[in-house]
Amino acid sequence: MLSLARAPLFTLLLLISTGLLAEGFWPRQALVPGGIAVLEVPQRSEAPPHVYFNDRRVYTAQKEGRWYAWVGIPLNQKAGQTQALWRTRDGDLPLAFEVGDYPYEEQHLDVDFRYVELSEEDLARVRRETPELRGAMDEFRPVRVRLPGEVTKPLEGRHSSPFGLRRVFNGEPRNPHSGLDIAAPMDSPIVAAFPGRVVAKNHYFFNGKTLVIDHGMGMTSMYCHMNAFADLKIGDEVEAGQLIGKVGTTGRSTGPHLHWTMSLNGARVDPELFLPEN
Ligand SMILES: [Zn+2]
Known part of the structure; x- marks a missing residue:
């Protein structure tokens, strides 16, 4: 097992550049009912952003220093344009996305x-x-x-x-x-x-x-x-x-x-x- 505390700096840089470090799980996106919209949230702070969809707080995760919301799209969501809301000091800002047709048999x-x-x-x-x-x-x-x-x-x-x-x-x-x-x-x-x-x-x-x-x-x-x-x-x-x-x-x-x-x-x-x- 590699001890990061003892690893020379160049090893750490190598790990970061090859994506071996700290990139946790990431789901696949599917913009359909029952899918997931992965939306970038342009919040720069380390604190997780507050994002809402249908008045419910949304999961957020960080990747390469940027925040993303993983919006679960309900099975009863109608096709068409919709939006999640990013709560900021200046009020709620829309994170728009388009939902396709119900694809299931x-x-x-x-x-x-x-x-x-x-x-x-x-x-x-x-x-x-x-x-x-x-x-x-x-x-x-x-x-x-x-x-x-x-x-x-x-x-x-x-x-x-x-x-x-x-x-x-x-x-x-x-x-x-x-x-x-x-x-x-x-x-x-x-x-x-x-x-x-x-x-x-x-x-x-x-x-x-x-x-x-x-x-x-x-x-x-x-x-x-x-x-x-x-x-x-x-x-x-x-x-x-x-x-x-x-x-x-x-x-x-x-x-x-x-x-x-x-x-x-x-x-x-x-x-x-x-x-x-x-
Ligand atoms: Zn079943």
């Missing part, structure tokens, strides 16, 4: 009718669980977590169902697919994509056994349909790549798989944008 699935025609009891359960999950995923925690250079893919396996599909369950249109499904054998290990803190852990009606990790500044990840949880509780800090649970098919699921969701500023975005381009 339709998918028809057959599941147990219990998950389509909800009983009163199940409906009451969903009404309790939804705010709990949304609260965990959408809260802005003003903590800057140092991200590694690359995401750790939570599970190796076939991408069985991409993000964004318009979904029809047993002939009934339902919410679009807000995560990426990765199929793998029962009880395969699932690991955390980034470092962070466990903010939700429960067995939910639709999502089954689910864990939510908060990565700070409004970025969260969610892992669903697990068969078993690792020994973790809400409030625990996890490392990237740490075991968080095992693959299962709990909740509204058609077979053993992981449903992996990434969120920025309360918007569900395509986890593929966090993976290296293949």
Whole structure:
């Protein structure tokens, strides 16, 4: 392991010039619903800028001395011109960008009718669980977590169902697919994509056994349909790549798989944008 404290200056300069130093993770941009707009924020101070989209604080990160906002574009965003707002002493300044058309296909699935025609009891359960999950995923925690250079893919396996599909369950249109499904054998290990803190852990009606990790500044990840949880509780800090649970098919699921969701500023975005381009 190279000790930077003892490295001669020219070694440090070499590391900087070859990009080996300090450049943390960076997502890919996709200017579509469910995508990410990476916008430069012309703020010169070291303090992170305050940027808002739909009244929600946006994740900001520094690269080569410049600030950028990673704006999560919600799946229900209409195509066309829109803007994030950069809060300055002189008021809010627009950071404009253009959103393209909804690019995702339709998918028809057959599941147990219990998950389509909800009983009163199940409906009451969903009404309790939804705010709990949304609260965990959408809260802005003003903590800057140092991200590694690359995401750790939570599970190796076939991408069985991409993000964004318009979904029809047993002939009934339902919410679009807000995560990426990765199929793998029962009880395969699932690991955390980034470092962070466990903010939700429960067995939910639709999502089954689910864990939510908060990565700070409004970025969260969610892992669903697990068969078993690792020994973790809400409030625990996890490392990237740490075991968080095992693959299962709990909740509204058609077979053993992981449903992996990434969120920025309360918007569900395509986890593929966090993976290296293949
Ligand atoms: Zn899914």
